[in-house]
Amino acid sequence: MIPQWIIERKRDGHALSEEEIRFFINGFTLGEIPDYQMAAMAMAIYLKGMNPAEIAILTDTMMRSGDVIDTSAITKPKVDKHSTGGIGDKVSLILAPMVACCGVAIPMVSGRGLGITGGTLDKLEAVEGYRCDLSTEEFLRVVDACGCCITGQTGSLAPADKKLYALRDVTATVPSIALITASIMCKKMAEGIDSLVLDVKWGAGAFMKTVADARILANSMVSVGREMGKGVSALITDMNQPLGRCAGNALEIRETLQCLAGEPCDDLMEVTMALAERMLLLAKKAPDAPAARLMLQATLDSGEALAKFKEMMRLQGANVAMLDEPDRLPTAVLQKDFNALRGGFISGISADHIGRACLTMGAGRKRTDDTIDFAVGISNLAKIGDQVEPGQRLLTLHANDAFKLEDAEHLVAQAFTYADEPVARTPLVAEQMG
Amino acid sequence: MIPQWIIERKRDGHALSEEEIRFFINGFTLGEIPDYQMAAMAMAIYLKGMNPAEIAILTDTMMRSGDVIDTSAITKPKVDKHSTGGIGDKVSLILAPMVACCGVAIPMVSGRGLGITGGTLDKLEAVEGYRCDLSTEEFLRVVDACGCCITGQTGSLAPADKKLYALRDVTATVPSIALITASIMCKKMAEGIDSLVLDVKWGAGAFMKTVADARILANSMVSVGREMGKGVSALITDMNQPLGRCAGNALEIRETLQCLAGEPCDDLMEVTMALAERMLLLAKKAPDAPAARLMLQATLDSGEALAKFKEMMRLQGANVAMLDEPDRLPTAVLQKDFNALRGGFISGISADHIGRACLTMGAGRKRTDDTIDFAVGISNLAKIGDQVEPGQRLLTLHANDAFKLEDAEHLVAQAFTYADEPVARTPLVAEQMG
Secondary structure, three states: OOHHHHHHHHHOOOOOOHHHHHHHHHHHHHOOOOHHHHHHHHHHHHHHOOOHHHHHHHHHHHHOOOOOOOOOOOOOOEEEEEEOOOOOOOHHHHHHHHHHHOOOEEEEEEOOOEOOEOOHHHHHHOOOOOOOOOOHHHHHHHHHHHOEEEEEOOOOOOHHHHHHHHHHHOOOOOOOHHHHHHHHHHHHHOOOOOEEEEEEEEOOOOOEOOHHHHHHHHHHHHHHHHHOOOEEEEEEEEOOOOOOOOEOHHHHHHHHHHHHOOOOOHHHHHHHHHHHHHHHHHOOOOOOHHHHHHHHHHHHHOOHHHHHHHHHHHHOOOOOHHHHOHHHOOOOOEEEEEEOOOOEEEEEEOHHHHHHHHHHHOOOOOOOOOOOOOOOEEEOOOOOOOEEOOOOEEEEEEEOOHHHHHHHHHHHHOOEEEEOOOOOOOOOEEEEEO | OOHHHHHHHHHOOOOOOHHHHHHHHHHHHHOOOOHHHHHHHHHHHHHHOOOHHHHHHHHHHHHOOOOOOOOOOOOOOEEEEEEOOOOOOOHHHHHHHHHHHOOOEEEEEEOOOEOOEOOHHHHHOOOOOOOOOOOHHHHHHHHHHHOEEEEEOOOOOOHHHHHHHHHHHOOOOOOOHHHHHHHHHHHHHOOOOOEEEEEEEEOOOOOEOOHHHHHHHHHHHHHHHHHOOOEEEEEEEEOOOOOOOOEOHHHHHHHHHHHHOOOOOHHHHHHHHHHHHHHHHHOOOOOOHHHHHHHHHHHHHOOHHHHHHHHHHHHOOOOOHHHHOHHHOOOOOEEEEEEOOOOEEEEEEOHHHHHHHHHHHOOOOOOOOOOOOOOOEEEOOOOOOOEEOOOOEEEEEEEOOHHHHHHHHHHHHOOEEEEOOOOOOOOOEEEEEO
């Protein structure tokens, strides 16, 4: 087979055969097909699309480019959750221990943050000693011991995706449904899970700006997962404002601990519960959603879920004293409230501006080699629909540098819009599939 | 400017600004923008197109990536001809001396063949001693001395095109109107000419399979040439069968000499005359086409055109004795007629099969580093519409290897189709622009 003839077929809008996809992707992974041919192919895929069967083969080929974790020794049903990413999204940290308490195994391979979106691993690394570089053997041992583990992608997991993602990033081929689907699903499928729940975000702070766009991506991922013989559900959830009340690594660990301790956590807990319910249903641990919710609530009420989180962290090397006494978590030197400039009802909170303010203070990476300041971020964040008086606190900034704090203030000042009349909240879960 | 943002704009179908095009192409030429970004951009251009203003800027940028020949010392009007390529096309060799005899300067930079299409330089190299590697100074000296010169592209002419063409070839982005137009026109515009006549081939043996497709390419090139301040005409000519009666390098030199000596040369001379007429009109050397044709015919009748061709060849180092006595040109050891398998009217002669037969015998290159056998090829080729008896000669094969001759016979056997009724000939010149 000649690579340019395969590119030509996709360029002309034809569906590629299994043989063509495997030849091209395996050749690219091995370095036999050069970057420039893959770049032309990626642009052709972006502009001409792929059908579900093609995407399933692409996903399978990328998954098989590296190790597929053998979880056969774990007898519990193995379920994971994946989110397309948003500001303040610490759902995984709360959900994994809750669901593990209900007898499900959660072998979760997670990622780091880049740009304004925070990464689950970065949040966990705010806790001293926590290791996300577990070997496959260590990973499976933690899952076996406590039911859940959150670690990073090993070098041998889906190397085709690692190479292709770096190329897409610099060739304007990231926002392709086919390529996003394959990139997400190949890594999740390599975890050796039975089922997967997808949290596809929509809104101003998400990659997908409308429910319609989110639905296309969700359908594509559900269809590929099922094609590959897995149970898959998807929820389309709201990211028109940050999720929860905190953004920033150590601050989000504090919020996680509060949620697990059963303190009211509003929208954050609602989304977490909705996703965790689907996991219990896929794992056949509950007959229906209300029953699943009762089981999950019990893990909070009994303190079991919080204990499970600490156990997982301990098994991954964390200094659990920091979780027992959250004041010992990294704490910023400067804390300053940002207050409402006028009274009224909050009609919008730009997740983009909140995310950029956190990034400015050092909570994230502008480039992959930046280091993170775990202490900084935002807490006490108001919510869309809140009625506020002039001067009332909208959020608290946490910074370690006065200049960066000032820059962040300018950014958060642009994040809020107000209305004179009460504002309807958009539903947290817009749609559900599977 | 960020390369991927420019790719993104073209991907989304926007027109690029002059600044964006120059930044991207210059960056690519200098190696600052890597091949993979150019490959993604080329595919986006292929699928989303460019408007005439964008193509003109692309052409100008590619032209300025290298030297633009300073022809200001030549006082005659400077006109060139370019053909999109076909089998048996030796028009340049006949046309250049004829037009030069009428007081026009023809500074022609030509190319080599690859695949089944023959290259003008390869044909001329069948004549011992002929040099196509002239320096710019030598090139101008020959044009000044005899009015015409046919040489190869120097390394410093449009290096952006050289680099981009190699990339397009392996990324399925060759047949893009925008990229073809810029590739052809940047090199022609770098010759320092005032005007250009384009021979855009259509038909089974051409790149453009229909008149409609040829018209789109012709319009694009005429529009870009005019945007750059040049006089440009285009003819859309027939390539449903090979042009003339010979294909193969030395054989085509023989046919050229016959045409220049005033022997009847059918379709070949008709196309040559039509193109040469446009050149005289653009150069304002004739008031109208009939007057131009009389002038051109006179150069044949007087023997001036033949003498001019020999003079040009002598100035470029050729052993003119080979032209005075064509029997001294490279001659194949084996010559074998291929005869009609049935009687009737010839309804089709596949230029593709004729070209592949020549390639098989060694007349062309399968890869850029192949060497050419100048002696081999096809002569005495019949024409569509000819009435033939069973066993009547359709062509003569010239080969230096019996096995290759046999392979070529199998190919030419597939080239001919027949009809029982007389066959209408398609017009040689389908359309004319400018």
